[in-house]
Amino acid sequence: MVLLSKFDFSGKESGKVELPDAFFAEGKEQSVKDYLVAIQANKRQWSACTRGRSEVSHSTRKPFRQKGTGNARQGCLAAPQFRGGGIVFGPKPKFDQHVRINKKERRAAIRLLLAQKIQTGKLIVADNSVFISSLNAPKTKEALRFLKECNVECRGVLFVDGLDHVGSNENLRLSVRNLAAVRGFTYGENINGYDIAAARNIVVSEKALELLVENLVSTTKD
Numbered sequence: 001m002v003l004l005s006k007f008d009f010s011g012k013e014s015g016k017v018e019l020p021d022a023f024f025a026e027g028k029e030q031s032v033k034d035y036l037v038a039i040q041a042n043k044r045q046w047s048a049c050t051r052g053r054s055e056v057s058h059s060t061r062k063p064f065r066q067k068g069t070g071n072a073r074q075g076c077l078a079a080p081q082f083r084g085g086g087i088v089f090g091p092k093p094k095f096d097q098h099v100r101i102n103k104k105e106r107r108a109a110i111r112l113l114l115a116q117k118i119q120t121g122k123l124i125v126a127d128n129s130v131f132i133s134s135l136n137a138p139k140t141k142e143a144l145r146f147l148k149e150c151n152v153e154c155r156g157v158l159f160v161d162g163l164d165h166v167g168s169n170e171n172l173r174l175s176v177r178n179l180a181a182v183r184g185f186t187y188g189e190n191i192n193g194y195d196i197a198a199a200r201n202i203v204v205s206e207k208a209l210e211l212l213v214e215n216l217v218s219t220t221k222d
Helices: 029-042 103-119 128-132 140-149 170-176 193-198 206-221
Strands: 002-007 013-019 123-126 157-161 182-187 201-205
Touching (some): 029 193, 103 123, 157 206, 170 182, 182 193, 201 206
Parallel strands (some): 123 201, 157 182, 157 201
């Protein structure tokens, strides 16, 4: 069992959060790489399409007569050297090139990435009250003070909350979105490994961490 400190909005420790040893079980680093590559590859549209010489709309007449003009002979306006002509060896969407990762591999990769953040001290657990009732109105200054009080490096910070707090955490979300140090504000149920890997620091609510552990550890046991 691993104990993590959780902090209130003043930056003081307000308790401990228990994480099972199974959450830190060893896994395959290759699965993490495959998962991150799949996320980046799937951002592509894979829909680029060009028309070749035989597909473009054009007149069948010669651009100019064969002899007497001094130009090189030309036979068709669809040739690639003409404006509006066909593309030589252009891209075609021949097949679906999206990379598929099954749920077990995806969850194992997310668990490994989170475990690495915890082990390197890059993940901070915040009390649920920080996300729900810490601010009566959006206050960017107060949100920045919270990060400094918790000794969080103000660079590439990702806030993670639970979907149960949607609406009630609006003041905090609005407070941090204007900070250059904040990478984003997401929810544990929607988080992906690329967000975790790209973030330098993660501030996660106690509720979101519980949901993540419940989901990821139960999958690991299976």
